Amino acid sequence: MAFDPLAQAGAKARGKRPWFLEDKDSERVLNIVMALAQEVAVTRQRLDTVERLLEARGVISQGDIEAYAPSKAEAEARGAWTQEFIARILRIVQxxxxxxxxxxxVSSEDAAREFQEN
Known part of the structure; x- marks a missing residue:
């Protein structure tokens, strides 16, 4: 069975979703921002590693990176990745x-109410 990142991005975790803020819209924005922050942090760490290794080995310069133009196939692959990325970020909305x-x-609100009552 092949891995489908778009389907997995929307997979719902088992159990009840905890809510931390009273306003549902604020909670949604917080979840989206935190998902994005996680993605950016991982990407930044990996990019830093690659740039340091390439610079240390004299493979490419910063100018080479800035001047790079992807092929059509590479641009299509980047576009597919972008769609998967957005699906992961907007997971809560889905x-x-x-x-x-x-x-x-059971909704998250009902689960929270049930938890508070017990």
Whole structure:
């Protein structure tokens, strides 16, 4: 079975989703920003590693990087990656939309209320 990153980006974790803020919209924005921050941090660390290794070995210069133009196939691959990236960032929005179409599942708000009552 092949791995489908778009399908996996929207996979819902088991259990009840914790909510930390009273305002649902603020919570959604926080989740999106934190997903983006995680992606950026990992990317920055990997990019720093690659640049340091290339510079240390005299392979390419900063000018080479700035002047690079991707081929059509490379541009298409980057476009596909961008779609997967956006799907991961907007995962919470997708899950909320799915919750509307699947009303039989327990909502995060109901789970939080149940937790507070017990």
């Amino acid at each position: 899950q909320e939309n799915e919750a509307v179409t699947r009303p039989d599942e």
